[in-house]
Amino acid sequence: MRQAVMVEPGKIEFGDVPEPKAGEGQILMRIKRIGVCGSDIHVNKGKHPFTSYPIIQGHEFSAVVEAVGPGVDNVKVGQKVTARPQVVCGKxxxxxxxxxHVCQNLKVEGFQTNGCAQDLFVTTRDKIVPLPDSFTFEQGALIEPLACGAHSTRRAGDLTG
Known part of the structure; x- marks a missing residue:
């Protein structure tokens, strides 16, 4: 499968790697759309303080479920999905x-751990977000940035007056 690896700021190399498999509690997704946000641009320019290279970017995306591992019952093969990009310790x-969101060992896919800028990507069942069939892949890739805006608006409270 194809993979886009940013080997250093501003330099992306494309390569072929073996296809991943869905293990216990995991979902294998075929990536359909990837968004690019301001933080991705900081990584591209070498200005993101918490990113090391090489890194595979991509944290805003939509996909189709390609395969599910044992223990996955919340999505089906062929279903449209996205996923939360945070990798937390749980401890x-x-x-x-x-x-x-304030995990002391928080990593974010595309910044501190590899993201979805590849043909296939594996995530865990607890991070998956099923999308309505009526959503386009473009709309699905906007779920993560829209969630950030909604969360900020909710935290701000009443701003009238």
């Missing part, structure tokens, strides 16, 4: 409280 204090 620190914030994670134990359910505050995964």
């Amino acid at each position: 620190c204090g914030p994670c134990k409280r359910g505050d995964y």
Whole structure:
């Protein structure tokens, strides 16, 4: 399968690697669309303080389920999906409280761990977000950035007046 690896700021190399498989509790997805946000541009320019190279970018995406591993019952092969890009430890204090967004060992796909800029990508069942059949792949790739905006708006509270 094809993979786009940013080997250093501004330099992307395309290569062929073996196709991944879906293991226990995992979903193999065929990537259909990938968004590019401001943070991705910082990585491209070598200006992201928490990214090392080489890295496979991509954290805003839509995909189709290609295969599911044992223990996956929340999506089906052929279904449109996206997934949360955060990789959390599940063991620190914030994670134990359910505050995964402030995990003390937080990694984000495309920044501290490889992302989805490849033909196929594997994620875990707890991160998958099924999409309605009526969504286009373009709309599906906008779920993550729209969630950021919705979360910010909710946190800001009432701004009238």
